[in-house]
Amino acid sequence: MKCLKEEGVDTLFGYPGGAVIPLYDALYDCDDFLNIRTCHEQGAVHSADGYARSSGKVGVCIATSGPGATNTITGIATAYMDSIPLIVITGQVGTSLLGKDSFQEIDVTGLTMGITKHNYLVKKSSDIGKVISEAFFVAKDKRPGPVLIDISKDAFLEEIHDTTYEKLYQTEDLRHFNYEAEIESLATAIKKSKNPVIYAGGGVLKSSASYNLRLFAKKLNIPVVNSIMGLGSFDRNSPLSYGIVGMHGDSNANLLCYESDLIIAIGVRFSDRAIGNRNGFCRNGDIAHIDVDATELKKNIDSKYNILGDFNLILESLMKKLKNHKPYKNLEENSDTKEFMGFHPKKILETIQENLPQNTIVATDVGQHQIWTSKYWKFHSPLTFITSGGLGTMGFGMGGALGAKVANPDSNVVLITGDGSFRMNHNELLTLRHYNIPVTVVLFNNSSLGMVRQWQGLFCNKKYSSTSINDALDVESLCKAYGVNYHRADDLDSLKTSLSGINPMKDINLIECIIDKDTGVYPIVPPGKSIDNVIEC
Structure with missing residues (x-):
């Protein structure tokens, strides 16, 4: 102790x-x-x-x-x-x-x-x-x-007689790495580039480099795409933000990378879900990889420029080298104007965000709801998106939201989950109730394991094997048993009524949103294809 x-x-x-x-x-x-x-x-x-x-x-x-x-x-x-x-x-x-x-x-x-x-x-x-x-x-x-x-x-x-404790502090770190030559080479490449793109990942958040990332991008007017783990590192409301890239990235974000002549990747691991076919992520351009882990360099993609070190110092050095460089011309405005019919997840998430403060922390489980949240929630600040990116763990969200609320008692915390994931973790609602930890749960209920069902529809001739959820779970009764406030929404009006009737900072709430099982996550890049191969809805 x-x-x-x-x-x-x-x-x-x-x-x-x-x-x-x-x-x-x-x-x-x-x-x-x-x-x-x-x-x-x-x-x-x-x-x-x-x-x-x-x-x-x-x-x-x-x-x-x-x-x-x-x-x-x-x-x-x-x-x-x-x-x-x-x-x-x-x-x-x-x-x-x-x-x-x-x-x-x-x-x-x-x-x-x-x-x-x-x-x-x-x-x-x-x-x-x-x-x-x-x-x-x-x-x-x-x-x-x-x-x-x-x-x-x-x-x-066993009895302990010597209770002295020596806390270890880092004496040598990435600040001592000599990367001056690599910085010079990358700065020269940026000067020659016509359409560079910054690809920012979770490492930016863990190294507290979001501020310098934003300065760097704005100084040179370079567009930014994120991995899912990197969301929050760059303001999603910025005209330079193009959202997530990869299998479920928007077409314009994917094409931005595919057509770029220089991708500046910071704190990413180039996972298969993010880049698709490793030879089809950037058609004819070069890749610069900045990371703190030497084992990540050239592991998943062939990068021409590789810099190992402290992100903040590297970005500061690049900005000094490029202080007289003319900003790149503005791209076409990046805005999602696509309209969706019915009670679509995009409308649901936008409505929820409109009714909550900007510093709201959002946790998710894993599935379609996770990707919808990644695409449609406008993350503004670091450390506000809590999700399982690498392992993709269904059942992560309830614990993740609980821990986030304990760490940030003055922030609203919302869990976006699906009916499949909810069955794996709803027991922790009892933990929330026992310790009076106020979290609002938004449950997307489409009576199926939505992401797997979507893949079965696209790639398995619509053979929906074991993905329908037709059990007798009554979520309202379950919430009553746990002592949790229950609301049901099947259109935007009932959702707005539900949101107006809750106190996210005081109560534990669950809003069950009934959506169509055939509502999919689009666009999608088929597995193994390059990121310009997009299936639209």
């Missing part, structure tokens, strides 16, 4: 069990932490994740050994794929029982080796302080990520 306090931790998410009884015993007598017991260990990790994503701090959660530890796996993988700093503390059986198939024994360090930046098995109480100090350092250092600490029960019970 002292170690965590020294690291500035004020909130813990978790679920107790036999192997961590000593830890919870200490927590009982400690007033330094808000301790939130979720309904499930996966919900605890997602909550710590949402806390971290929306605050920039390290999220911390606790689980017991065996099934408690294995229940954290999906949450850890979710954080790992999106580079989220987490400390996951799990209990382990006593050291004399290790390797003997003991009750609730599992090799959690072995299981998580591929989805953590580092993990530890602590067998002696004297190692706890050193390990926690290292773990926080690793979780935050350069490209952030989750770290797991597995502590045996006898280490928890």
Whole structure:
């Protein structure tokens, strides 16, 4: 508890069990932490994740050994794929029982080796302080990520005599990298470019480089596209913002990249969903890749200019090199004027955003609703979009929203979810109710696993296998059981009435929006195709 306090931790998410009884015993007598017991260990990790994503701090959660530890796996993988700093503390059986198939024994360090930046098995109480100090350092250092600490029960019970704690600070970082030659080369390429594009990803947010990104883009009048993880790094209301690029990117954003002669990529990993065919992302142009992780350079795409270092310093250096460069001419106005009939998700999301403050934090689960939110919500500020981008975890959203609200009690928090994802996490509504954490849930209900159904329709001859949801779930009755305010909307008028009748800062609300199961996410680039191959609705 002292170690965590020294690291500035004020909130813990978790679920107790036999192997961590000593830890919870200490927590009982400690007033330094808000301790939130979720309904499930996966919900605890997602909550710590949402806390971290929306605050920039390290999220911390606790689980017991065996099934408690294995229940954290999906949450850890979710954080790992999106580079989220987490400390996951799990209990382990006593050291004399290790390797003997003991009750609730599992090799959690072995299981998580591929989805953590580092993990530890602590067998002696004297190692706890050193390990926690290292773990926080690793979780935050350069490209952030989750770290797991597995502590045996006898280490928890052992007396500790030396309680000094040495917090580790970064002494050498990316600021010391020598990239002057690379900066000069890229600056020259920008001067020669006729239609450059900035492609900004989640790394911009994690490095707190949004301000310099906005200065750089506006100084040179360069259009900006985002990965889904990069939303919020650039004001979506800016005329230079073209939204997300890739499989579900708008046609104009995709063509902007496809036709560009120079793409300046900052903090992105060029995932398959973002670039489509790796040889068809930028037809004839060059790619510059700026990142903090050397393993990302040239991993997924052949980039001509590669700069490893601190984003803020690199952007500042580029702006100095280009201080006399004439801004690029204005492109055609980038506005989505397409009209949709009926109770379409675009209209729903626009209506909700009109009724909430600009600093509202939006969490999503995964599916069609996630892409609609990415496309139609006008994100203005960093750290306001909480979603599982890399792993695509259905069931992430409720915990993510819970953690975001705990980290930002003065902000409105909205969860946009689908009926499929909702079935995986609605138990955490009980956690929201128990701790009186006000979150507004907007449930898109199309009685199907919408994204999978859409793919079946497009690529499987409309053979809708196991994607219809025709069960007897009564969402209104479920909300009543949880003590949550329920509203139903099947047109814009009823949605506006629902929004006018809720207090997002005080109450836990759920608005069920009934939409057509054949409403799809468009445009879409077929898997494996270059991003100019677009299927329109």
